[in-house]
Amino acid sequence: MEILVAKRIGFCFGVSRAIQEVKTILEQYKEVYIYGELVHNNEVMNELKELRAKVINSLEEIPQDANSKIIVIRAHGITEKEKIVLENNFLKVIDMTCPIVKNLVSLVRQKQKEGYYSILFGKADHPEVRGLKGNVDEKSLLITEKPLNITFKKVLIVSQTTMGEDSFKDFIADTIKINSFKEILVKNTICTETLIREKETLELSKKCDLMLVIGGKQSSNTKKLYNLAKERCKRTFYIERYEELEQIEIYPSDVIGIVTGSSTPIVELERVVNYLKSL
Numbered sequence: 001m002e003i004l005v006a007k008r009i010g011f012c013f014g015v016s017r018a019i020q021e022v023k024t025i026l027e028q029y030k031e032v033y034i035y036g037e038l039v040h041n042n043e044v045m046n047e048l049k050e051l052r053a054k055v056i057n058s059l060e061e062i063p064q065d066a067n068s069k070i071i072v073i074r075a076h077g078i079t080e081k082e083k084i085v086l087e088n089n090f091l092k093v094i095d096m097t098c099p100i101v102k103n104l105v106s107l108v109r110q111k112q113k114e115g116y117y118s119i120l121f122g123k124a125d126h127p128e129v130r131g132l133k134g135n136v137d138e139k140s141l142l143i144t145e146k147p148l149n150i151t152f153k154k155v156l157i158v159s160q161t162t163m164g165e166d167s168f169k170d171f172i173a174d175t176i177k178i179n180s181f182k183e184i185l186v187k188n189t190i191c192t193e194t195l196i197r198e199k200e201t202l203e204l205s206k207k208c209d210l211m212l213v214i215g216g217k218q219s220s221n222t223k224k225l226y227n228l229a230k231e232r233c234k235r236t237f238y239i240e241r242y243e244e245l246e247q248i249e250i251y252p253s254d255v256i257g258i259v260t261g262s263s264t265p266i267v268e269l270e271r272v273v274n275y276l277k278s279l
C-alpha cells in the first residue's frame with residue numbers, strides 16, 4: 001500500500017488564527033463566547049467547548065451577563081449591524097474575520113462607489129456571503145450561482161472565497177455570453193488556500209486507486225474537494241473520523257491519496273495515516 005498525502009493540510013491560515021485567538025483568550029479569561037461555529041468540525045468545537053468556549057448562533061442568544069464577557073467573530077465575518085449589536089452588549093468584541101474575506105468586502109464596496117454593479121458568484125446562505133451582503137450596498141449586488149440576465153452595463157464579477165475555480169471560469173464566460181455589458185471588471189477572489197487544495201485534489205485523484213477526503217460533514221470546502229475527487233476516482237470516500245475507515249474496503253495494492261478540508265485538524269489526518277499503516 002502506498003499513501004500519498006496532499007502538501008496543503010490541516011487548518012487554513014484564517015481558521016488557524018481564529019482558533020489560536022480563542023485559545024489565548026481562554027488561557028487568560030477562562031471563558032469566551034464565539035459568534036457561530038468557529039469551524040465546521042465537531043471534534044475541534046467540542047474541545048473548545050470543554051475549555052469553556054460558548055457558541056451563540058444569533059443575537060437573540062446574547063447572554064444576560066454579556067457586559068462582562070468577551071466574544072470572538074469567526075473567520076467568515078458578520079454584518080456591520082450584527083457587529084454593532086455585539087459591541088453594545090459585550091465587554092469586548094474580537095474580530096477574527098479572515099483578512100482575505102475582508103479584502104473581498106473592501107473591493108466590492110470600493111467598486112460600488114465607482115459605479116460598478118457587483119455580481120458575486122456564491123451561495124446566498126453561506127455565512128461569508130451573508131456577512132458580505134450586510135456590509136455593502138445590497139441594491140447594487142447580485143448573489144448567484146447561475147449566470148443571469150442583468151440590465152446594468154458596468155459590472156464587477158467576483159467570487160465567494162471558497163468556490164471552485166473551474167466553476168467560476170464557466171460562470172464568467174456564460175454571464176458575459178448572455179449579457180451585453182459595456183464595462184466588465186473581473187477579479188478572481190477565490191482564496192489561494194482553496195485553489196491549492198483543489199489543485200492537489202485533482203492531481204492526486206488522477207493517480208490514486210482510492211481517495212480519502214477528511215473533514216466535517218457540514219464543511220462546504222471539504223464537500224467540494226470530495227466532489228472533485230469523486231469525478232476522477234470512483235473509490236473516493238468522505239470521512240470525518242478515522243473509525244469510519246473500518247467500513248471501507250482497502251487492498252494491499254492500493255495507492256491511497258489523502259486530502260483535508262481547511263477546518264480539519266492535523267491530528268485527525270495523523271490518526272487516518274496511522275490506521276492505514278497498521279493494516
Ligand code: SF4
Binds near residue numbers: 014099
Ligand atoms: S479558506 Fe481562505 S478565506 Fe476562508 S478562512 Fe481560510 S484562508 Fe481565509
